[in-house]
Amino acid sequence: MTNFTVNxxxxxxxxxxxxxxxxxxxxxxxxxxxxxxxxxxxxxxCTVHLDGAATRSCVMRIGDIDGQEVTTIEGLSPDGSxxxxxxxxxxxxxxxxxxxxxxxMQAAALLNEVPNPSDEDIDAAMTGNIxxxxxxxxIRNAIKQAAGGAK
Amino acid sequence: MASxxxxxxxxxxxxxxxxxxxxxVLSVPLSRLARADEEKNGKKKYGGEAMSGGLKDxxxxxxxxxxxxxxxxxxxxxxxxxGVRTSWAMVVADELEADLARLTVNQAPGNExxxxxxxxxxxxxxxxxxxxxxRIGASARKMLEEAAAAEWGVAPEEVRAREHEVxxxxxxxxxxxxxxxxxxxxxxxxxHDALSFKTPDQxxxxxxxxxxxxxxxGITTGTAKFGIDAQIDGMLFAVVARPPVYGGKVKxxxxxxxxxxxxxxxxxxxxxxxxxxxxxxxxxxxxxAENTYAAIKGRSLLKIxxxxxxxxxxxxxxxxxxxxxxxxxxxxxxxxxxxLDSGFAAADKRVEATYYIPHLAQAPMEPPTAxxxxxxxxxxxxxxxxxxxxxxxxxxxxxxxPIEKVIVNCLLLxxxxxxxxxxxxxxxxxxxxxxMEGRPVKLTFTREDDIHHSxxxxxxxxxxxxxxxAEGKPTAWLHRTVAPTISALFxxxxxxxxxxxxxxxxxxxxxxxxxxxxxxxxxxxHTRVGWFRSxxxxxxxxxxxxFVGELAAAVGRDQKxxxxxxxxxxxxxxxxxxxxTWIYGENPEKYPxxxxxxxxxxxxxxxxxxxxxxxxxxxxxxxxxxxxxxSYTAVVIEAAVSPEGDLTIPRVDIAIDCGAVVNPERVRSxxxxxxxxxxxxxTISEISFKNGRAEQSNFDGxxxxxxxxxxxxxxxxxxxxxxxxxxxGGVGEPGVPPVAPALTNAIFAATGKRIxxxxxxxxxxNTV
Ligand code: FES
Ligand code: FES
Numbered sequence: 001m002t003n004f005t006v007n008x009x010x011x012x013x014x015x016x017x018x019x020x021x022x023x024x025x026x027x028x029x030x031x032x033x034x035x036x037x038x039x040x041x042x043x044x045x046c047t048v049h050l051d052g053a054a055t056r057s058c059v060m061r062i063g064d065i066d067g068q069e070v071t072t073i074e075g076l077s078p079d080g081s082x083x084x085x086x087x088x089x090x091x092x093x094x095x096x097x098x099x100x101x102x103x104x105m106q107a108a109a110l111l112n113e114v115p116n117p118s119d120e121d122i123d124a125a126m127t128g129n130i131x132x133x134x135x136x137x138x139i140r141n142a143i144k145q146a147a148g149g150a151k
Numbered sequence: 152m153a154s155x156x157x158x159x160x161x162x163x164x165x166x167x168x169x170x171x172x173x174x175x176v177l178s179v180p181l182s183r184l185a186r187a188d189e190e191k192n193g194k195k196k197y198g199g200e201a202m203s204g205g206l207k208d209x210x211x212x213x214x215x216x217x218x219x220x221x222x223x224x225x226x227x228x229x230x231x232x233x234g235v236r237t238s239w240a241m242v243v244a245d246e247l248e249a250d251l252a253r254l255t256v257n258q259a260p261g262n263e264x265x266x267x268x269x270x271x272x273x274x275x276x277x278x279x280x281x282x283x284x285x286r287i288g289a290s291a292r293k294m295l296e297e298a299a300a301a302e303w304g305v306a307p308e309e310v311r312a313r314e315h316e317v318x319x320x321x322x323x324x325x326x327x328x329x330x331x332x333x334x335x336x337x338x339x340x341x342x343h344d345a346l347s348f349k350t351p352d353q354x355x356x357x358x359x360x361x362x363x364x365x366x367x368x369g370i371t372t373g374t375a376k377f378g379i380d381a382q383i384d385g386m387l388f389a390v391v392a393r394p395p396v397y398g399g400k401v402k403x404x405x406x407x408x409x410x411x412x413x414x415x416x417x418x419x420x421x422x423x424x425x426x427x428x429x430x431x432x433x434x435x436x437x438x439x440a441e442n443t444y445a446a447i448k449g450r451s452l453l454k455i456x457x458x459x460x461x462x463x464x465x466x467x468x469x470x471x472x473x474x475x476x477x478x479x480x481x482x483x484x485x486x487x488x489x490x491l492d493s494g495f496a497a498a499d500k501r502v503e504a505t506y507y508i509p510h511l512a513q514a515p516m517e518p519p520t521a522x523x524x525x526x527x528x529x530x531x532x533x534x535x536x537x538x539x540x541x542x543x544x545x546x547x548x549x550x551x552x553p554i555e556k557v558i559v560n561c562l563l564l565x566x567x568x569x570x571x572x573x574x575x576x577x578x579x580x581x582x583x584x585x586x587m588e589g590r591p592v593k594l595t596f597t598r599e600d601d602i603h604h605s606x607x608x609x610x611x612x613x614x615x616x617x618x619x620x621a622e623g624k625p626t627a628w629l630h631r632t633v634a635p636t637i638s639a640l641f642x643x644x645x646x647x648x649x650x651x652x653x654x655x656x657x658x659x660x661x662x663x664x665x666x667x668x669x670x671x672x673x674x675x676x677h678t679r680v681g682w683f684r685s686x687x688x689x690x691x692x693x694x695x696x697x698f699v700g701e702l703a704a705a706v707g708r709d710q711k712x713x714x715x716x717x718x719x720x721x722x723x724x725x726x727x728x729x730x731x732t733w734i735y736g737e738n739p740e741k742y743p744x745x746x747x748x749x750x751x752x753x754x755x756x757x758x759x760x761x762x763x764x765x766x767x768x769x770x771x772x773x774x775x776x777x778x779x780x781x782s783y784t785a786v787v788i789e790a791a792v793s794p795e796g797d798l799t800i801p802r803v804d805i806a807i808d809c810g811a812v813v814n815p816e817r818v819r820s821x822x823x824x825x826x827x828x829x830x831x832x833x834t835i836s837e838i839s840f841k842n843g844r845a846e847q848s849n850f851d852g853x854x855x856x857x858x859x860x861x862x863x864x865x866x867x868x869x870x871x872x873x874x875x876x877x878x879x880g881g882v883g884e885p886g887v888p889p890v891a892p893a894l895t896n897a898i899f900a901a902t903g904k905r906i907x908x909x910x911x912x913x914x915x916x917n918t919v
Contacts, residue, residue, distance in 0.1 A: 015413065015414070016413055016414070016444070016445070016448075018444075018448075019442070019444045019445075020444060023442055023443050023444035026443070027388060027441075027442035027443050027444070028442060030382055032373075032376070032379075032380035032382065033372070033373020033374065034373070035377075035379070035516075035517070035565070036379065036443075036518075036595070037516050037517075037518075037598065038598040038849050038850050039447075039597055039598060039849075040598070040849050040850075040851070042598075042849055042850040042851055043516065043598075043850055045516055072373070073372065073373030074372070074373050074374075076372075080368055080371055080372040085371040085372065088367075088370075088371045089363060089364075089367040089368070089371055090363075092363060092364050092367065092816060092820065094232070094364060094366070094367065094370045094371070095232030095233070095234070095566075095820055095821075095824055096230075096231050096232030096515070096516070096517070096563070096564060096565050096566045096567075097232070097366060097369075097370035097375055097377075097563065097565070098377055098515075098516040098517045098563075098565025098566060099516045099565075100370050100371065101370075101373045104371060119863075122858070123858055123859035124859070126858045126859075127857045127858055127859045128857075129857075129858070130516065130850060130855055130857060131516070131827075131858075132514060132515055132516045132566050132568070132828070132855060133232045133516075133566055133824045134823055134824035134825070134826065134827025134828055134856075134861070135820070135823070135824065136827060136857075136858040136861040137823055137861070137862075137864075137865050138820070138823070139858065140858070
């Protein structure tokens, strides 16, 4: 039995401990905000926060998160008002939007650690998050705008 | 298990103009005018009129107004990042004189009989639907005005709709849209010639850049529902092990270990079709389970022996040689002007070059996924798909159901790029639900499945030869394009590019060269070739625009000046004079190839990019221009190559002339995305085959551009003719084709090294 919290609520799971957290969230908990993109920690679509750190849920064994806190996009803010979410809307960052949950979770974790990131900081932190639609220029701008707004 | 998923989010408020926005309402009688349009015959149809289902503009089908004034618009085209739902809302709200903030957009289910064409492909949505959308808004506005006039007993000329209400000008009386909707909905839909449209100076939303995306909140909070997010009570989860070689079949399999995985429920063999297999699923062994993880784990334990079939030796290295050999000899003539031999005889200098572009996979971030429930009474599918009607047709035939019994709920697409024009993944989900006796099944392609079983962009060798006279003027142009055709999906074994493919930049070359010959030698397809954002324009534009750069260099000319010169004087060329029988399905009279517009984007992008400006050591500027999807695009790229051969892209400028611009903000975002997708295919993306199998599996082998390699700056420039009467061009795809040649031209300017084979990857190592 693995016990952990998702967005502050207790969850427990007694199935296959090898199951990646991603599939627990999507298929068992019915929380579809976190996306599947590659299953191999190559694209960032599945990014959640595990004890505050950006983590690829597609390769995180559920058996390894006992006692930890998971935050998904559904719990990043109660009403979509996290500065990153606000900046994303103000700049119309999204195209198809599919990667954006992962981008937002990654960017929010970046700003927690580096409140005023440089272009290099942004590239380094965000390079694991693929956007096939090509929204990178706006992601850069939105992170900077969120950083300004969060000051 | 999660609760039932209601895809169309039907408003619970009373809906009084038109029909409820739900998916299962009876079909509406066509308005008299729409019917009259359909009955018009004897005339060749073009554009949206020629598409299956045609164009529909009856406001009662698309619009409802609740008694609180909330307007609900049904969007009949797939949203895949191009912003169609937002742009649809802008156009309708504008002509309706509605407040965009009080308009919600719901997604229409698949039903071309009712909603008109829904095949969201070919950069056609706004191009075909702008006028019908304006009519939808303008007719509903007129119906509201007439209802108000009747209510007040005044002449209709005395009332005017403004900002969600109708005002009686002489008396100042006003009624909101909610209060009028019921009476308005009871009125006849006005005839087309009774409609009045806004003039551009009256637009509130069309052409304005400050409109936020209607799906912004859902996307940024994770509540937006993509195809993969469908949750249906009692659903199971499945993956399929498909034949790794196109045309392969299961010889035998052993599922003993797979069945032992906790959560695995059933192993289902899906029969493989004979090839060419068109849009049919490839067959194989499916694992149906209680969750996706168990299905994936079960699949990894299957032991399958395959019969690989006739494509087992498909090998990209030897195939490239096959194409090159074909390109070295004459082939089927697809366009000829003047006399090539005398053109070369008159030449002072002769240049030749051969270019290669490999297969590409669309790899949308949301892989193909569908959920289906099939019972004897009908079939319902939830998925993200570009062409829902193709699914309806397939499932109706497959299960012997009348098409009305096949419901396709269209969710957001996590990218499409052509991959989701095919119904194969929805067919698989339906086959599995059928095998599970009606339990809903969600079928997911893993990324490996997506990359192995794409409908790949073609692979191509393009051979060009040019002659230049003593003044450096081109006298002869020979182009041989060799690439397996998409038509080979449908047999019987076509080996030549179709008119559609040739019309994507190969024959429609607007150059003022007196002697020109374009040939298309044979190529055999050994995998599924399909549409990829801008399709055959990619290899054609890469080769042609690179070769223009090579000719310019051969005579020591400035690339941009030479490009303008080779295009020649401003003129409007009829498609038939380019041997182009396709012209994107449009009316050639309405859409001539306008060289003035092509030169317009070249001049615009060059001046914005500071063409000719002084650059740092190791930097270079390159330019390319191309017309596709009846829009004109030009790109200038600044490339920087380090002494070690590392490539960076400090700046990209891209200009488009797509006719009138409806949603400038989304046009810009499409161009930004096209630049990055173009950079991706130019620099790192490649699908190659060995032993019939795609060698790449995931984003480690099939690389796509990430943020750190993305251009540092992208500047987008909209060159739009004024007025909204000009026919519109496409937007989603035309940005892609000129990117790769602009980049390789820039690399040549920076280093003197000519890249003729994509992707560039490490070809620049030690060149500087
Ligand atoms: S799905 Fe986890 S990184 Fe791609
Ligand atoms: S917005 Fe489509 S993948 Fe990023």
